[in-house]
Amino acid sequence: MAKIVAGVGCSHIPSIGAAADKGMEQDPYYKPLFDGYAPAREWIKKVAPDVVILIYNDHASAFSVELINTFVLGVGDRYKPHDEGYGPRQVPDAIGHADLSAHILESLILDEFDMALANEMTVDHGLTVPLTVMFDKPDAWPCKIIPLCVNVIKYPQPTGNRCFNLGKALRKAVESYPEDLRVAVFGTGGMGHQLQGERAGLLNQEFDQHFLDHLKDAPEELTKLSHVDYMRDAGSEGIELIMWLMMRGALKAPSEAYRFYHVPMSNTAAGLVCYEETE
Amino acid sequence: MGAEIPMEKDYDDIPGTYVFDTKRCKDGFHLNKFCKTLDDAANRALFKADPSAYLDQFPMTTEQRAMIEQRDWLGMLQVGGNIYYTFKLAIFDGLTMQHVGGLMSDMTVDDFRAMMLDGGRKLEGNQSKKQNQERKPEQSEIHNPSER
Numbered sequence: 001m002a003k004i005v006a007g008v009g010c011s012h013i014p015s016i017g018a019a020a021d022k023g024m025e026q027d028p029y030y031k032p033l034f035d036g037y038a039p040a041r042e043w044i045k046k047v048a049p050d051v052v053i054l055i056y057n058d059h060a061s062a063f064s065v066e067l068i069n070t071f072v073l074g075v076g077d078r079y080k081p082h083d084e085g086y087g088p089r090q091v092p093d094a095i096g097h098a099d100l101s102a103h104i105l106e107s108l109i110l111d112e113f114d115m116a117l118a119n120e121m122t123v124d125h126g127l128t129v130p131l132t133v134m135f136d137k138p139d140a141w142p143c144k145i146i147p148l149c150v151n152v153i154k155y156p157q158p159t160g161n162r163c164f165n166l167g168k169a170l171r172k173a174v175e176s177y178p179e180d181l182r183v184a185v186f187g188t189g190g191m192g193h194q195l196q197g198e199r200a201g202l203l204n205q206e207f208d209q210h211f212l213d214h215l216k217d218a219p220e221e222l223t224k225l226s227h228v229d230y231m232r233d234a235g236s237e238g239i240e241l242i243m244w245l246m247m248r249g250a251l252k253a254p255s256e257a258y259r260f261y262h263v264p265m266s267n268t269a270a271g272l273v274c275y276e277e278t279e
Numbered sequence: 280m281g282a283e284i285p286m287e288k289d290y291d292d293i294p295g296t297y298v299f300d301t302k303r304c305k306d307g308f309h310l311n312k313f314c315k316t317l318d319d320a321a322n323r324a325l326f327k328a329d330p331s332a333y334l335d336q337f338p339m340t341t342e343q344r345a346m347i348e349q350r351d352w353l354g355m356l357q358v359g360g361n362i363y364y365t366f367k368l369a370i371f372d373g374l375t376m377q378h379v380g381g382l383m384s385d386m387t388v389d390d391f392r393a394m395m396l397d398g399g400r401k402l403e404g405n406q407s408k409k410q411n412q413e414r415k416p417e418q419s420e421i422h423n424p425s426e427r
């Protein structure tokens with residue numbers, strides 16, 4: 001049977017991808033960040049997932065204002081990087097696991113999580129940056145990737161509680177898939193940041209640390225955070241952290257293998273946690 | 280259960296923040312759609328060649344069009360723009376998120392970068408319009424980082 005073996009919480013700040021693409025990892029601005037990623041890259045080699053379910057948000061790339069879905073699961077064979085204005089990132093295509101994603105889609109809907117599905121879509125920095133963070137620059141990503149998009153741009157976003165529960169349903173879906181597969185779940189985005197308005201540049205390290213301290217053992221407490229709690233205290237774009245809660249929902253009894261936090265990266269606080277499933 | 284939707288939006292109390300809710304999303308539809316087309320290199324070339332003719336394709340309000348033409352990044356948000364869309368125009372202009380962050384908060388890009396390196400804009404004084412009014416009615420809502 002398929003099994004969830006690990007979870008990762010990871011910021012997906014575009015400049016991290018740009019720095020890696022330009023080979024600027026040793027630049028003094030980026031070095032502390034990439035040095036901080038090194039242990040996670042070693043760890044994921046040992047975890048060696050066959051499939052990563054990558055929870056992220058599309059930043060007006062594959063989807064636009066015509067139709068806004070709350071949850072979209074990719075069920076395709078291949079996802080190409082999107083042109084976000086600079087030309088597409090020169091990273092490998094994400095290769096899907098269509099059979100597992102079809103199983104997850106049906107399981108989630110029957111479990112009353114009404115997912116939209118994408119047979120074809122491009123993927124932006126929300127998906128590609130966490131892959132760079134964890135896997136560096138391979139010729140091909142070392143695992144299959146199932147994209148799960150969450151609307152975090154248009155209010156109201158799904159609640160943190162809804163995301164947490166969807167994570168639990170995701171676990172149930174994976175565990176009922178007959179093939180022996182090692183599955184990792186990445187929850188991406190965050191940490192605290194605000195890109196927009198006169199308050200642009202807001203960071204709240206206290207909020208971020210509280211979130212990191214409670215995600216493993218007291219996620220239920222974090223599920224009580226309201227939209228306005230996130231927007232006010234973590235910055236309007238800090239609400240992306242609901243995607244970390246979805247990852248956490250997919251884990252039963254995680255142990256923390258690694259944690260890293262760095263301020264600032266561009267206009268954002270960069271966070272990373274690596275969890276191993278112990279059950 | 281069913282959450283109640285208050286008429287007065289709780290998030291309107293957050294200073295300097297334009298929550299992209301359903302109304303703003305509707306109001307800003309054509310503005311955001313214009314920005315979205317800049318994902319395509321061929322469209323970027325067309326916009327570069329003749330900005331005015333390119334913008335004519337999108338039935339925006341006069342005000343929205345003026346915000347775009349003036350590159351008023353804060354104004355765009357106030358008339359329904361969303362930062363992930365308007366940033367596509369900023370990328371077209373060769374700007375980074377620090378440039379735009381500075382322009383929206385009346386700071387130079389160097390000051391904005393320095394503020395980020397110093398740990399970002401502080402929450403204190405930037406958390407609630409109501410609180411700010413109660414504390415210091417004479418001061419503006421947004422802390423000027425140079426005052427810190």
